[in-house]
Amino acid sequence: MKVLVTGATGLIGRQVIDRLRQARFDIRIVSRQPERLPAAGDALPLPGTDAPDAAFLALMRDVSHVVHCAALNSDRDAAEADYRAANATLTGRLAKAAAASTGVRFIYLSSIRAVAGPGFSGTIDEATPPAPQCVYGRSKREGEIGMIEAYAGRPDATALRLPPVYGEGMKGNLAALMRLADTGLPLPAGALAGVRSLIASESAAGAVLHLLNHRGPLRPAYVAGNAAPLAMSQIITAFRQGFGRPQRLVPVPALPLRMAATLLGRQASWRALTATQICDPSLLVSDGWTAETDTADRLRELARQASQAR
Secondary structure (H helix, E strand, O other): OOEEEEOOHHHHHHHHHHHHHHHHOOEEEEEOOOOHOOOOOOOOEOOOOOOHHHHHHHHOOOOOEEEEEEOOOOOOOOOOOHHHHHHHHHHHHHHHHHOOOOOOOOEEEEHHHHHOEEEEEEEOOOOOOOOOOOOHHHHHHHHHHHHHHHOOOOEEEEEEEEOOOEEEOOOOOHHHHHHHHHHOOOOOOHHHOOOOOOEEEEHHHHHOOOHHOOOOOOOOOEEEOOOOOEEHHHHHHHHHHHHOOOEEEEOOOHHHHHHHHHHHOOHHHHHHHHEEEEOOOOHHHOOOOOOOOOOHHHHHHHHHHHHOOO
């Protein structure tokens, strides 16, 4: 069994490659920057979005599974067209080439942003109606649609929707939150009451391996996440414990903070900061996948390692 993996240099892609090697899969790595993978064996360049169909079909030779991790996640300089090209057009073209090859299973690493915006409060599962609210989320949802259309109802392609992913080298909001925790500045507890599902990059890679080994038809989408979501205050506390800093959460209630945000015209930012977003991984768990239960310990260890690396 040969697995084609894109995004091998990314946060999740690195873990996927490690897990596949441990499980003794044959691997074909496809990357925008294959020169960054000197020990990758048969690493190939990822065709551009305007490459001919033949370039994508050539990647599928002898491949039984595709794990598409490559994506444009958090680039403040990127335009909407950049997100659509990287996350929608490229996904559709890869899926089309995979679908044209006999028996190739396609696993697309998507995001809960494909179904819910940063300010959504509630539980997210496979039945949550897609309502992306940001450029990134819309591009990931378009990528899902491109995959679905390419496979035309065949049950061997799926989108794995992930909550925020943490791990060494992470970017985006969780990285910013860890930097904030490292400052040791007092923070208002009232703004940190929202509860969030997270997932470690290793656990996300484990979900990918689970789907690769899944017998029978795949669902169109699966939602992954940790077993016990954490309050934002718990996430900050775990980071600060890892850095060896005091907790310093000031008991300021939410109401005056919310009023201040309203007066400053920052209601959307307030909703995003205080939203409770719980990912329900019950479908994957019922199928044999094990959700992580030690998220706080992992966050502490991540901060401890970052502290030691300085």
